[in-house]
Amino acid sequence: MRKFKEFIIEKLILFSGLASIFFVVLIFLFLLKEGLAVFKTVGFFDFLLGKKWYPISEPARLGILPLILGSLLVTLGAALISIPIGVGCAVYIAEVAPLKIKEILKAGIELLAAIPSVVLGFIGMVTLVPWVKHMFKIPTGLTALSGSIMLAFMAMPTIVSIAEDALYSVPKAYKEGALALGATHWQAIYRVIVPAASPGIMAAVMLGLGRVIGETMAVMMITGNAAVIPRSILEPVRTLTATIAAEMGEAVVGSEHYFALFAVGIVLFVISFAINVGADLFLHKENK
Amino acid sequence: MVKVKIETHDLNVWFGSVQAISRLNLEVYENEILSVIGPANSGKTTFLRALNRMNDLNPNYKMSGLVEMDRKDVSGLDVELLRRRVGMVFALPLPLPLSIFDNVAYGVRMHGMRGGQKLSRVVKESLKQAYLWDEVKGRLDESAFKLSGGQQQRLCIARTLAVEPEVILFDEPCSGLDPISTSKVEDAMVKLKEKYTIVLVTNNVKQAARVGDRTAFFLSSELIEVDKTEKIFTAPDDSRTDGYIRGKFG
Numbered sequence: 001m002r003k004f005k006e007f008i009i010e011k012l013i014l015f016s017g018l019a020s021i022f023f024v025v026l027i028f029l030f031l032l033k034e035g036l037a038v039f040k041t042v043g044f045f046d047f048l049l050g051k052k053w054y055p056i057s058e059p060a061r062l063g064i065l066p067l068i069l070g071s072l073l074v075t076l077g078a079a080l081i082s083i084p085i086g087v088g089c090a091v092y093i094a095e096v097a098p099l100k101i102k103e104i105l106k107a108g109i110e111l112l113a114a115i116p117s118v119v120l121g122f123i124g125m126v127t128l129v130p131w132v133k134h135m136f137k138i139p140t141g142l143t144a145l146s147g148s149i150m151l152a153f154m155a156m157p158t159i160v161s162i163a164e165d166a167l168y169s170v171p172k173a174y175k176e177g178a179l180a181l182g183a184t185h186w187q188a189i190y191r192v193i194v195p196a197a198s199p200g201i202m203a204a205v206m207l208g209l210g211r212v213i214g215e216t217m218a219v220m221m222i223t224g225n226a227a228v229i230p231r232s233i234l235e236p237v238r239t240l241t242a243t244i245a246a247e248m249g250e251a252v253v254g255s256e257h258y259f260a261l262f263a264v265g266i267v268l269f270v271i272s273f274a275i276n277v278g279a280d281l282f283l284h285k286e287n288k
Numbered sequence: 289m290v291k292v293k294i295e296t297h298d299l300n301v302w303f304g305s306v307q308a309i310s311r312l313n314l315e316v317y318e319n320e321i322l323s324v325i326g327p328a329n330s331g332k333t334t335f336l337r338a339l340n341r342m343n344d345l346n347p348n349y350k351m352s353g354l355v356e357m358d359r360k361d362v363s364g365l366d367v368e369l370l371r372r373r374v375g376m377v378f379a380l381p382l383p384l385p386l387s388i389f390d391n392v393a394y395g396v397r398m399h400g401m402r403g404g405q406k407l408s409r410v411v412k413e414s415l416k417q418a419y420l421w422d423e424v425k426g427r428l429d430e431s432a433f434k435l436s437g438g439q440q441q442r443l444c445i446a447r448t449l450a451v452e453p454e455v456i457l458f459d460e461p462c463s464g465l466d467p468i469s470t471s472k473v474e475d476a477m478v479k480l481k482e483k484y485t486i487v488l489v490t491n492n493v494k495q496a497a498r499v500g501d502r503t504a505f506f507l508s509s510e511l512i513e514v515d516k517t518e519k520i521f522t523a524p525d526d527s528r529t530d531g532y533i534r535g536k537f538g
Binding site for chain 1: 339342345347369370371372375376378380382385386394395398399442447448451490
C-alpha cells in the first residue's frame with residue numbers, strides 16, 4: 001500500500017515537471033505554425049528589414065524594422081537609466097546602508113515590483129508625458145524617452161534584488177582581506193566586492209532587460225505608437241509588444257496581418273530567449 | 289631593554305551584551321612573536337582584531353579602555369593607515385580572484401604605487417620573504433586559485449608584507465594546512481620577526497611552543513598569564529594554564 005502511494009506521488013510530480021516543458025513546446029509550435037505562414041507572402045528579410053509597417057493597406061506592407069528599432073531604442077534607454085541606478089542601489093543596500101534603512105529600501109523595492117504595469121503606464125501618461133513635452137519643447141510627450149524612463153522603473157526591482165543577492169553572497173573574507181590591507185570601504189567595494197559579484201550583476205541586468213523588452217501595457221500607453229523608424233529618442237515609437245497587443249484584436253483570423261503578428265511574436269520570443277540564456281550563462285559562470 | 293610596540297590598558301570588549309575581553313593589560317614587544325593560546329571563545333581573536341580595529345566592522349561592538357601602538361591611542365589614528373601598519377593574515381587563505389602577481393600587488397597599487405619596475409621588485413621581495421618565490425617565480429600570471437592551500441596562505445602573507453607593515457597579526461594561519469605547509473609558514477614567521485612584530489593566535493599549542501618568544505594564555509575572555517614561552521610550557525604560574533597545555537580541557 002505504501003509502495004503504491006509512493007508510486008502515485010512520484011508519477012504526479014513527474015507529470016507536473018513534464019507539464020511545464022510540454023506547454024512551452026506547445027506554445028512554441030503554435031507560434032511557429034501561425035507565424036511562419038507569413039513568409040508565404042513576404043520574404044524573410046523583407047519582413048525583418050522592411051521599413052514600412054502598413055498591415056491593412058492594399059497591398060499590405062509588413063516590414064517590422066521600425067518595430068524592432070522601437071523596442072531596441074526604448075530598451076536601450078531604459079538600460080542606460082536603470083543599470084547605473086539599480087546597481088548603485090544594490091551596492092548601497094548590500095554594503096553601505098544601516099540595517100533599518102536597508103529593510104525600508106528592500107520593502108520599497110518590492111513594492112515597486114508590485115505596482116501593476118498599467119498603473120505605472122497611467123501615472124506616466126498624466127505626469128511624465130507632459131513633463132517630457134514641456135522639458136524638451138516638443139509637440140508631443142509620447143516618446144521613446146518617456147517609455148524608457150517608465151520601463152527603467154520596472155526593470156529596477158529585478159536588477160536591484162538580484163544584484164543585491166549577488167553582492168551579499170560575496171564571501172565576507174574578501175572584504176575583510178581588502179580592509180585589512182588598508183583599503184577604504186569604497187576601495188573594497190569597487191575593487192573587490194563588485195568584481196567578485198560581477199557575474200551575478202550581469203545576470204541581474206539581463207533579467208531586468210528581459211522584463212523591459214517583454215513589457216507591453218506601459219509602453220503602449222506612453223510611447224505614442226507610431227510605427228516609423230525613430231531618428232531620436234524624443235520621437236514616438238512603437239514596440240513589438242505594443243504592436244501585437246494593439247492590433248491582434250482587429251486582425252482577421254487567417255489573414256496575412258494575423259500571421260504577421262504571430263511572426264512578431266516569434267521575434268520577441270527569440271529575443272527574450274536569447275536574453276534568458278545569456279543571463280543563465282553568467283549565473284553559471286559564477287557558480288564555477 | 290625591549291621596546292613596547294603595542295599595549296592595551298584595561299581593555300574591555302563587548303559584542304552586544306556578551307563580554308569578549310575583560311580588563312586586558314597586555315604588551316607586545318618590538319620584533320618578538322607573541323603567541324596567544326586558549327580555547328574557543330576565550331577572546332584571543334577579538335584581541336587580535338582590536339589591534340587593527342577590524343572589530344569596528346561589527347555593528348554590535350563596544351569597547352572601553354585603551355589600545356596603544358608606539359604610545360599612541362589607535363582609535364585616534366586614521367583607520368586605513370593603521371591597517372597598513374598592522375597587517376593581518378586570516379585563518380582561511382583567501383586570495384582575491386586575480387593572478388598571483390596582482391594579488392601581491394593589490395594592496396601596493398591601492399596605496400598609489402604605479403610603475404612596472406618598482407612594483408615588480410616589491411612583489412618579488414614580498415614573495416621571497418613569504419618563502420613562496422621559488423615555487424611561483426615562473427608563473428606569476430596564473431590565477432592564485434591554482435596554488436595549493438599552503439601556497440595560498442603564503443601568498444596572503446606576501447600580500448600583507450607588500451604594503452610594508454610594522455606589525456603582522458596571524459589569526460590561526462595554519463588551521464587549514466597540512467604539516468609540511470604549516471612548517472613552511474612557521475619558518476616564514478620566525479624569519480619575519482627580524483623585521484616585524486608578530487602576534488600569532490593559534491589553536492595549536494605546539495605551534496605556540498615552536499615559534500613564540502612569549503606566550504599568552506586566554507580563558508573565558510580573561511588573560512590568565514603571559515610569560516616567556518619556555519616558562520609557560522614548563523612551569524606556568526597558573527594551574528589552568530598547565531591544564532590547557534596538557535590538553536585537559538578546551
